[in-house]
Amino acid sequence: MISDDCVHKIELDNLENGEIIKHTILLIKGHIRQQRQAKKCREQHILLRVRHDASVLDATWELQIQSKISRTGQFKLLCDFAQHELETVCTRTPLILNFSYCNIVYQCEILYESTAYSKNNYRLQALYITCVNQKPLAAEQVHENCEKINLNLRLVQSVYAEQLRSAGYGRRTFTLNNDCKVFESHLTCEEVWEQSEESLWQNFAKEILNSSTWGGEEKLKFVAFIGCTKYDGAAVAVTGDFSYSNIRKHLKGHAALGGGGLALFGAAYLYAWPRSFNEINACFGSNKLIDLTQLPDDSNYRRTYGGVYATTLGAVVHEIGHTFDLGHTKDGVMGNGVDYINRVFTIDNLTEHLPERVIQRPLPELRTEIATRPRFTQLKRATNTFLEKYHEQKINDSFYFTPNCVIILAYNKWFRNSNDYNAEENTVDATITYDAVNSCVIVEGHENQLRLIEVRSIDNSLVKYWYEPQSNKECSEIYKFYLPKEAAKVLGENHYLFVLTRSGITKRFCEN
Structure with missing residues (x-):
């Protein structure tokens, strides 16, 4: 029996109101925060109901292990939106998520976007x-x-x-x-x-x-x-x-x-x-x-x-x-x-x-x-x-x-959001070179500034060093990054450079 003195709070760790979900399986992580209780609460599970407007997509989502509350109050729930074909002409479907535990209820609203509209x-x-x-x-x-x-x-x-x-x-x-x-x-x-x-x-x-x-x-x-x-x-x-x-x-x-x-x-x-x-x-x-x-x-x-x-x-x-x-x-x-x-x-x-x-x-x-x-x-x-x-x-x-x-x-092309790049041609004509004499990576064009440089082993592609170049405040047409001494040294000893620009272009350089 649940005591009226139980005071809990449901907190979601990885989901906020208004989030757009573009993948069919959603993992929801959260915690039950116990603020006050008269005696130990016997409730062991959290219940999730998902609704689209006023219609219930799945009457009750109680996923046994996923919905169980851990000893520390943690819970994890898996929702599969692909099981429920949403008949709508909209690219984004509003969903209402209702969580209930003991004597409390928490509601979160999200937008589900079918991959068909990607x-x-x-x-x-x-x-x-x-x-x-x-x-x-x-x-x-x-x-x-x-x-x-x-x-x-x-x-x-x-x-x-x-x-x-x-x-x-x-x-x-x-x-x-x-x-x-x-x-x-x-x-x-x-x-x-x-x-x-x-x-x-x-x-x-x-x-x-x-x-x-x-x-x-x-x-x-x-x-x-x-x-x-x-x-x-x-x-x-x-x-x-x-x-x-x-x-x-x-x-x-x-x-x-x-x-x-x-x-x-x-x-x-x-x-x-x-x-x-x-x-x-x-x-x-x-x-x-x-x-x-x-x-x-x-x-x-x-x-x-x-x-x-x-x-x-x-x-x-x-x-x-x-x-x-x-x-x-x-x-x-x-x-x-x-x-x-x-x-x-x-x-x-x-x-x-x-x-x-x-x-x-x-x-x-x-x-x-x-x-x-x-x-x-x-x-x-x-x-x-x-x-x-x-x-x-x-x-x-x-x-x-x-x-x-x-x-x-x-920054990978396969992970782009629709508003990441307005013109795909920005990712085509970048000129990236490596000056071995001065141990310098050179990128021409301010639209293609360096985002990441890795020094990887040729034997197994294990990353030994990696660097995040600072943004080019002057926005000049030529951007240079000088490798630190330790990176330049191993580059000539069975290592190669992996270079990534902000527009998603990648290139590899090997001195040997």
């Missing part, structure tokens, strides 16, 4: 790749895999939006072009099984770009899943070696590699992904153990379905990040935080003391049109103490973009 023509397209001699899959199985990809890419879209909003850039995110489409490769399954990740990336990238359907689509990037990925669990069982390296050795036709215009993955881990929106939280929280004789494991040794879902979905965020020009970082999504995407959506998480990741990869090609980015390929034992991990995960969810990554995303 003015940004730079988009991301999902593909499901099949081979010429691949055994025909039941139509329902193909449909199920594509549904999983569609749902989880919308979740990834929401993650990017949350990250940029928390950094002060608003809810910028990429736009999905269409639902996942089946792409028929000219390769046989046997050819796919024999190729390395890099070869698969190169071959599929060429096929997609040369296809009649997708060739010439310069404003599209692709995220593709290989349908014939094969796992030999029986061979793993015979060896008795269930390490990640041995599991990976017996996983054929698999990739987790992103760069240029393509992020490529194997479809072997879709078994742990949710198909419907209502399954998301249950999949993140699943402690079901994996039978390694039947299914592969990529969970950073958690060995659970929930661990596989978190790590592999985090890998999708990571590799898509490479297609948006992000390099590797020591921490965060593009570093050691790739395993923790589950913490973004769940509450009362226990501290996870997972092995740290090592960035190691052969030299990438420094060609912007088909640049292949390195990825995480090895694991080593964590050097951080449990206490350090506890404090790190208590302060944040361990899944975040570092400030330099956020800047690159905010």
